[in-house]
Amino acid sequence: MLQRLRENKSAQGTLLALPTTVWLFVLLIIPLILTLIVSFGRRSPDGDVIYTFTLDNYTRLLGYSTDCPDGQASCFDPLYVNILGRSLSLAFNTTLFVITLAYPLAYFIARAHPKRRNLFLFMVLIPLWTNFVIRVYAWMMLLRKEGAINIIIGWVMNALNIPFTPFEMLYTPGAVLVGMIYEFLPFMILPIYTSLEKIDTSLYEAAADLGANSIKTFLRVTLPLSMPGVVAGTILVFIPVMGTFIVSDILGGRQVILVGNLIQRQFLDARDPTFGSAASLILMVMTLIVTYFYTRKFGFGEEIVVG
């Protein structure tokens, strides 16, 4: 039995993949199917799921409404479409800002003396040791009206004798954006660093040897060869930002509602799992579509071939 297994490579492969396959099947595929079934159901008045087949949850998400002003039978209600759009644009903006901040830092670390590189990477990772929620709360302490930022600006203004009313920073889209950028920055720095660090330094020399100055070398050699890291980082940032609700919950209050918040409230407050399930699936489909087009254009970030 063991002897035969040793000779059979494909059986070995199956065996190695088995635990994960079972895990994913039980905890991902089955729940996903259940979510799909529930999303076609209807909520009973006391909050239970009535299993049936209706597209009501989906049409409602996409703006179809029967609760209309001036007696119309149906009309377009942009409430949920706006939430979806807001989530999408926030995810885009966050990713863009994160790339802009992470790339130069990753470049700096990759070019630093090998002895110091580990220290810098360590510093990038330190915030991740603190609980996600606590880190977001820290931003609340910084951003609120009586928070650290307003206090410091207040001191400066006071010293300069300029009248100052504290900024209303908390519970704004800007606060949510700042929180998102902060939370997801390390997930962009690390893959970009990895792909930059893999680039053989003789390639920079070859570019210089062929007549490229440092700007041209960066644009023609460094940037293209580090794209796999940018792509991997984008996937690691964009997808979670699309679904997260903690940052917007704490820093956005009731002002900035994202799909994540919508889903959470449907399950916990509104007790309508059917509508929540439909929203989850729409979120998934949206993320898949964006990721699909993105990876079709840039690849999966696997083509790290250097040296």
Added chain:
Amino acid sequence: MASEFAVEMRDVVKRFITPEGNEMAAVDHVTMRIKNGEFFSMLGSSGCGKTTSLRMIAGFEWPTEGEIYIEGIPMGHTPPFQRKVNTVFQSYALFQHLTVFQNLAFGLEMEGAGTDEIKKRVGHALEMVQLTGMDRRKPKQLSGGQQQRVALARALVKTPDVLLLDEPLGALDLKLRKEMQLELKALQQQLGITFIYVTHDQEEALTMSDRIAVMSKGKVQQMGTPVEVYERPANKFVADFIGESNFLEGTIKSLSKDEASVFIPSLNAEVKGMPISEGLVTGEEVVVCVRPEKIKLVDKSVKSDGLFPGRVTNTVYIGADTQVFVDVNGAKLKVWEQNRISRLDPKSFYTVGQEVWLMLVPENTLVLKKD
């Protein structure tokens, strides 16, 4: 051409700080004058300073002291992209994200060449290295030998005054390497460009070079034509590094302008009329260098002057030659006997323990300083 010399290194020193914090001279007061159109090799084992010298000419490193001139112009801290030299890297350093065509076009685009000109020159360069039709491939889709040619073409397409080659054939197998050696040499003669070639392979350097600089510990040990460095090594290091040598210790008894008489205790004889290297004095302890292929073994029955008795301690048959190891009064000598006749009978070879005569022709030896 502005200057007689394509590249000149004048008293160049390059110091590095080692990880332990010590200062180390990788290149130690090196002066070289490389003529236009010359195939010049820097030969030495790793750490001898040859690659550092090449990198300084390319502009990747700057000398700590001294100056490098390219076509008579002092380079100072001129960056690589402003030097009329191009490099073929040991690792090839091909851009993996670009096709073969794009790799070659890179340097021309940096010059601001037009699309038509780029097409023409790239096509010509690919033809030169026999890679026509491969222009759309990515480097990864090529064999090692083909990648090597791309690296060569990418440098040559820039039509540099000087081409720098850093062990470019190191990663190829022996047969391909020998083919490429001849091809490179032919290409260099055809183009008339100065080649500066770094290698640790003495045979490669001897095969291709017009002149060789033998380097060790950051210093040039000898500079000369292949024949000069092989037949008249300047010191014991060169004699030992290039080819193989037997060294016999002795004392100079008398000295003329270019010959010496040396008493060699292991032969128990004074050998007259041996060529000498520079700077020797009468009475000095020296070594006599004899190449193994320049010693002749003579049958014990023959007797004439200049023959020394020895005993065979080992023989190794290696195809073209048989290596015979002979003990002469405790001194072990290597003798290469060419297998001129096809023979199968083991009795026709020298056997271990056999008594033989060694024939040393004085003009085929060389007297060198002891260290």
